[in-house]
Amino acid sequence: MNRALPTLRGERVVLRPLAAADADVLSGIIAQPEVARWWGSRPHDREHHRAGLLEDAAGNDAFAIEVDGALAGWLGVYEEEEPDYRHAGLDIFLAPERQGAGLGAEALRLAARWLIEECGHHRLIIDSAAANERAIAVYAAIGFRPVGIMRAYERGNDGTWHDGLLMDMLADELR
Numbered sequence: 001m002n003r004a005l006p007t008l009r010g011e012r013v014v015l016r017p018l019a020a021a022d023a024d025v026l027s028g029i030i031a032q033p034e035v036a037r038w039w040g041s042r043p044h045d046r047e048h049h050r051a052g053l054l055e056d057a058a059g060n061d062a063f064a065i066e067v068d069g070a071l072a073g074w075l076g077v078y079e080e081e082e083p084d085y086r087h088a089g090l091d092i093f094l095a096p097e098r099q100g101a102g103l104g105a106e107a108l109r110l111a112a113r114w115l116i117e118e119c120g121h122h123r124l125i126i127d128s129a130a131a132n133e134r135a136i137a138v139y140a141a142i143g144f145r146p147v148g149i150m151r152a153y154e155r156g157n158d159g160t161w162h163d164g165l166l167m168d169m170l171a172d173e174l175r
């Protein structure tokens with residue numbers, strides 16, 4: 001997107017603009033089993049993911065998630081700017097050793113609040129594999145509601161097409 005990302009500070013999480021220098025560490029995190037199982041059909045293709053991360057950094061399309069001053073994950077931001085359909089979308093992964101401690105919800109809340117309060121979005125979306133119960137639980141906990149199943153939406157690393165769950169949130173539903 002043609003806008004700069006800010007640095008957003010929460011209680012434990014800092015979101016800062018993704019940098020090219022983050023791509024090596026983050027592509028390594030994607031390849032770890034706890035992320036790889038939810039991250040498309042080629043999670044071990046480090047070059048493919050490195051290239052995507054470099055694009056995110058150049059396009060201001062993602063935050064680096066930092067915890068205790070260390071890189072802990074990635075939070076993608078997408079904005080639809082067509083005025084009649086304006087909304088923003090989020091996506092996230094955390095390093096395996098950072099999962100399970102509520103940091104995902106904190107990072108998503110920080111980004112959602114910024115998109116609503118500073119960028120003026122009235123609607124946010126997020127999606128996950130329909131089988132990703134933990135991600136769905138986190139998204140619901142911060143205020144996202146299920147819209148519906150997107151059938152055969154994404155290809156998993158077993159090479160087959162998997163259902164996805166689309167969720168959305170209106171500005172006054174953020175918790």
Ligand SMILES: CC(C)(COP(=O)(O)OP(=O)(O)OC[C@H]1O[C@@H](n2cnc3c(N)ncnc32)[C@H](O)[C@@H]1OP(=O)(O)O)[C@@H](O)C(=O)NCCC(=O)NCCS
Binds near residue numbers: 093098104137141
């Ligand atoms: C999904 C992710 C961002 C969530 O962040 P997190 O900080 O690890 O979230 P937590 O593990 O603290 O879990 C949050 C909630 O989900 C619940 N939960 C965990 N596993 C669950 C399961 N299998 N079914 C239902 N709820 C579950 C937890 O109990 C917790 O709820 P609580 O806070 O009310 O106790 C993170 O785990 C991650 O990066 N996973 C791998 C990549 C991924 O799946 N990304 C999303 C792709 S759409």
